[in-house]
Amino acid sequence: MNIQLEQQILKQGMSVEKAKEQLKNFAEGFPFLPIVRAATIGDGIKVLTDDEIKNYQKTYPNRVKDKEVVKFVPASGAATRMFKDLYSFLDGDGDISKSKFVEKFIAELKKFAFYEDLDDSLRKVGSSIDDALARKDYKLIVSHLLQDFGLGYGNLPKGLLKFHRYADHQRTPAYEHLIEGITHSLGKDNVIRVHFTVSPEHEPKFKELISSIQPKLEKDHNVKFEVSYSQQKKSTDTIAVNMDNTPFVEDDGSVLFRPAGHGALLENLNDINADLIFIKNVDNEVPDKLKMTTLEYKVATGGLLLDIQDKVFAALRALDAGANESSISQAEKVITEVLGGILPEKYSNLNTTEKAAYLHGKLNRPLRICGMVKNTGEPGGGPFWVQDDDGSLSLQIAETAQIDLANPVHKAIFQSSTHFNPVDLVCATKDYKGRKFDLLQFRDMRTGFITEKSKSGRDLKALELPGLWNGSMAGWNTVFVEVPLITFNPVKTVNDLLRDEHQG
Incomplete structure (x- = not known):
């Protein structure tokens, strides 16, 4: 060497x-x-x-009640593979009949929790989902979902994508993990400790999301959250x-x-000091x-x-x-x-x-x-x-x-x-x-x-x-x-x- x-x-x-x-x-x-x-x-x-x-x-x-409990969530991976079929469609001629997957995606767009955000993205360029569907411009819809000039979902981690729709809001997986933690991770000092392992480029967006929902969750459920983050260590590459x-x-x-x-x-887990x-x-x-x-x-x-x-x-x-x-x-x-x-x-x-x-x-x-x-x-x-x-x-x-x-x-x-x-x-x-x-x-x-x-x-x-x-x-x-x-x-x-x- x-x-x-x-x-x-x-x-x-x-x-x-x-x-x-x-x-x-x-x-x-x-x-x-x-x-x-x-x-x-x-x-x-x-x-x-x-x-x-x-x-x-x-x-x-x-x-x-007297134990430190931590919810450890590996959340660093990008969601790119979630959209493999949609990326293939973007590289093609725009004919959705060639892909049952894309046909289903387009046909049921309104069922996705990110539908409104996607429509807003299209409206910023003078269009809308309905307009794009009428023109059969399916590539415009998919590109605004995946690319950074739109929602950028293809480059975000799964934890930051809107997965579920509720009557008055939508939730990402990171949001759902906080909700889930209320029931089984409530430990010492009435604190729910959640730890996300994230990529360096995504940590600010995780913090932005959590800070936007944490106060209301703490007030509604009479608990306190301690949310922490770590990144995969370069020395483990x-x-x-x-x-x-x-x-x-x-x-x-x-x-x-x-x-x-x-x-x-394992190195990140090894740094966690908790009873459970x-x-x-x-x-x-x-x-x-x-x-x-x-x-x-x-x-x-x-x-x-x-x-x-x-x-x-x-x-x-x-x-x-x-x-x-x-x-x-x-x-x-x-x-x-x-x-x-x-x-x-x-x-x-x-x-x-x-x-x-x-x-x-x-x-x-x-x-x-x-x-x-x-x-x-x-x-x-x-x-x-x-x-x-x-x-x-x-x-x-x-x-x-x-x-x-x-x-x-x-x-x-x-x-x-x-x-x-x-x-x-x-x-x-x-x-x-x-x-x-x-x-x-x-x-x-x-x-x-x-x-x-x-x-x-x-x-x-x-x-x-x-x-x-x-x-x-x-x-x-x-x-x-x-x-x-x-x-x-x-x-x-x-x-x-x-x-x-x-x-x-």
């Missing part, structure tokens, strides 16, 4: 050793995840009873390489570094009419996590008090019955001191409850039992790319999966002595991804860090809970906003 390259790496905020490790990953690739079987109902996935849900509705609000695994050098002589996927946000952290994707929000079930399960999973945490902490304190038959039995039950873990065969050969140390190490970790919905064919990760290095089995969320589908056994396991990861987590990141865990110590760096991209007409390979809820949390204690499918309503394309779930 030459001196010029090393200087660029250091300027990026990355160590030379880390860059060399990334180059090695490109050359050697990443191993597939050693899945053993899919997690299913009764075997890794818990179903809450009606009585449990009702109980947590009563107990959870009181239990979090990864080096890009040519197809022969040499660093990708741009025309100006600079080495290309690329954002490393949502796994880079709820994590949910920015676009998975519904209007008020459908919030009730979502909120019930938010409260229920939060309450379940606190109950489990109590048992984990009690077992750890018992082990601290002395390694004996009673404390070891208590810890074993927490691991196998409360957390649902499976101890390795070699465990039975350990002596009392060794068992106590092993159990302590297994219990003293970050804890998360992950909601899982029934698989309806959505692409993405799912819940699996995975073989750990020590021979034990742990529950992991695995992306499709992490599974060796060329292996008939693993392919059969993958196809037997019954549930899907909607990114619906509640996390506890402090230990039984109140100290914050260093979350970077609990990720599995062997679970990164290599993808193929292009830049300036040249092919390249890009490296993504272990996913935030995948390999970045591989060393956490995990409990999977089935949540209703109605709680999962992501917006992948603009026309998803036409679904009944997103209509007011």
Whole structure:
């Protein structure tokens, strides 16, 4: 590695050793995840009873009154992919009959929450939506939606787009997240803490939106919001390489570094100091009419996590008090019955001191409850039992790319999966002595991804860090809970906003 390259790496905020490790990953690739079987109902996935849900509705609000609760919302990605079909239409001849997607978009324009804003944009240039429709100038409408001379939606993050219409206002996902937070993130000092990870260029617009709605929400609901922001750290970007695994050098002589996927946000999460952290994707929000079930399960999973945490902490304190038959039995039950873990065969050969140390190490970790919905064919990760290095089995969320589908056994396991990861987590990141865990110590760096991209007409390979809820949390204690499918309503394309779930 030459001196010029090393200087660029250091300027990026990355160590030379880390860059060399990334180059090695490109050359050697990443191993597939050693899945053993899919997690299913009764075997890794818990179903809450009606009585449990009702109980947590009563107990959870009181239990979090003295706790710092944060709603963590990854919201930095641009919404460009939402409008893929509309961009293709703009590049074409303007004939909407060639695209069922565009036909539907135009035919149902009035159903979108941004309709009035779009009409206002057209009126500023002496037109209107009705005029453009009469002239069949559909490109004018689409361009005013996407381009910066209009609403600029193609260059904004999803969190700032108007998703839902109400009688007297419209709401963005960021707005909806604040509303949702009122019911389950109300913690210490009657404060609702919401944290958005945003891009630097979009942070001012997030702040402008929040400042415009926060006072009224605080007055109407008698609460106080603390909204904070962070940006993906440049030091988490990864080096890009040519197809022969040499660093990708741009025309100006600079080495290309690329954002490393949502796994880079582990550093942002690691900076959060809270007792409970709820994590949910920015676009998975519904209007008020459908919030009730979502909120019930938010409260229920939060309450379940606190109950489990109590048992984990009690077992750890018992082990601290002395390694004996009673404390070891208590810890074993927490691991196998409360957390649902499976101890390795070699465990039975350990002596009392060794068992106590092993159990302590297994219990003293970050804890998360992950909601899982029934698989309806959505692409993405799912819940699996995975073989750990020590021979034990742990529950992991695995992306499709992490599974060796060329292996008939693993392919059969993958196809037997019954549930899907909607990114619906509640996390506890402090230990039984109140100290914050260093979350970077609990990720599995062997679970990164290599993808193929292009830049300036040249092919390249890009490296993504272990996913935030995948390999970045591989060393956490995990409990999977089935949540209703109605709680999962992501917006992948603009026309998803036409679904009944997103209509007011």
